[in-house]
Amino acid sequence: MTQTIETPVVHDQARLSQEAKRVTYIGAWLDALLSIVKVTIGFMVGSAALIADGIHSLSDLVTDGFVLAAIHYGRQEPDKDHHYGHGRIETLTTLLLGSVLIFVAGGIAWSSLDRLFSGAAVNAPGALAIVMTVIALFSKEWIFRYTMRVAKRVKSKLLEANAWHSRSDALSTAVVLVALVGAQFGLGWLDAVAAIIVGLLVGKVGLDLLWESARELVDTALPVDVQDQMHDVACSVPGVDSVHDLRTRQSAGWVMVDLHVVVGPKITVSEAHEIGNEVSRRLRHEFPALTDVIFHVDPEDDAGAGDPSRLPGLPLRPEVEAALDARWYKHPVWRTLNELQLHYLDDKVSVSLIIDDAVQQPPQCLASQLKALASDIEWLGHVEVLFITRAASSSMR
Numbered sequence: 001m002t003q004t005i006e007t008p009v010v011h012d013q014a015r016l017s018q019e020a021k022r023v024t025y026i027g028a029w030l031d032a033l034l035s036i037v038k039v040t041i042g043f044m045v046g047s048a049a050l051i052a053d054g055i056h057s058l059s060d061l062v063t064d065g066f067v068l069a070a071i072h073y074g075r076q077e078p079d080k081d082h083h084y085g086h087g088r089i090e091t092l093t094t095l096l097l098g099s100v101l102i103f104v105a106g107g108i109a110w111s112s113l114d115r116l117f118s119g120a121a122v123n124a125p126g127a128l129a130i131v132m133t134v135i136a137l138f139s140k141e142w143i144f145r146y147t148m149r150v151a152k153r154v155k156s157k158l159l160e161a162n163a164w165h166s167r168s169d170a171l172s173t174a175v176v177l178v179a180l181v182g183a184q185f186g187l188g189w190l191d192a193v194a195a196i197i198v199g200l201l202v203g204k205v206g207l208d209l210l211w212e213s214a215r216e217l218v219d220t221a222l223p224v225d226v227q228d229q230m231h232d233v234a235c236s237v238p239g240v241d242s243v244h245d246l247r248t249r250q251s252a253g254w255v256m257v258d259l260h261v262v263v264g265p266k267i268t269v270s271e272a273h274e275i276g277n278e279v280s281r282r283l284r285h286e287f288p289a290l291t292d293v294i295f296h297v298d299p300e301d302d303a304g305a306g307d308p309s310r311l312p313g314l315p316l317r318p319e320v321e322a323a324l325d326a327r328w329y330k331h332p333v334w335r336t337l338n339e340l341q342l343h344y345l346d347d348k349v350s351v352s353l354i355i356d357d358a359v360q361q362p363p364q365c366l367a368s369q370l371k372a373l374a375s376d377i378e379w380l381g382h383v384e385v386l387f388i389t390r391a392a393s394s395s396m397r
Helices: 013-045 047-075 087-118 125-152 155-183 188-215 224-235 267-285 317-328 363-373
Strands: 002-005 241-249 254-262 290-298 337-345 348-356 381-387 393-396
Touching: 013 047, 013 125, 013 155, 047 125, 087 155, 087 188, 125 155, 125 241, 155 188, 188 337, 224 241, 254 267, 267 290, 290 348, 317 348, 317 363, 337 381, 337 393, 363 381
Parallel strands: 254 290, 348 381
Antiparallel strands: 002 290, 241 254, 337 348, 381 393
């Protein structure tokens, strides 16, 4: 028995998406304003570094557009073409932003090395450019911290990536500030040295984002200790004998898990189903990031047995009944049969025949007779006869 439980997340998805869009819009407006101001003042004072930093802020504006599109489409509900939702859109965009950060880092380092070895002169920029750069630096650091707080709250790797992109702009602005102050006092070479260091730091952030996104795209499991905790929670449910084949994966900060739950071999289907439901409820309670739980109920522990669809199967009820009827049709137990229960255990089909107590023989003798009549059936396991009376029922093998 396999059951999928799509658990509602603890936070309201629409509200979280709205919050993510709000912080991105604020960042976009800030990037647009800073880009215009930096480029304008850069031309006014003749600072190539400030003009380049303005272009960098413009690149942030472009990535803000990517982020808004990814948030809009990535947070949509599952549909007929995307049964597990659209979270991978956020993951792909995070991968893109990580790549952008690496290119930005390479550009900063390359241009800085070129300036360092060429000995290019830097003119004194004046107080206006320095003050504006300080304001831009604090603005970008503020939007970085604001975006990161929202990213943690809505559990969005994409927003985290965009926050780090803002931090890269803040770091490049800090480099420009160092360059401007250095140029003001005749130390233009500080610009190149500081920029190289910042380029390495930005590149490290980009590589980390690429690595995390790639791991998510290839369905890397949760840490082992988290899987062990999930296993313990599932095993704590009454009626669960054991748990195996627990598998996890992530998508845009959310978690999906599937597992096999071993229950008593002869309990009813509805009881086994409710035990699985309780497993999913407790997992959701302990791990709020879970959005999808798939449980498969097993009547026995078949861990390591392999994919059952690739193994020879046992006959289903129509074939079982036809085979038994061909051998037992003359026997009084078969003629007075009230109910036939099938149990698929130990690679055999065990049968329980429930009959009225009109047959005047011990049930164990009847079971032995039936077993002997069907001794040629390789897949037949245990045979038991159960008497049922109006007052009560009793069973013996």
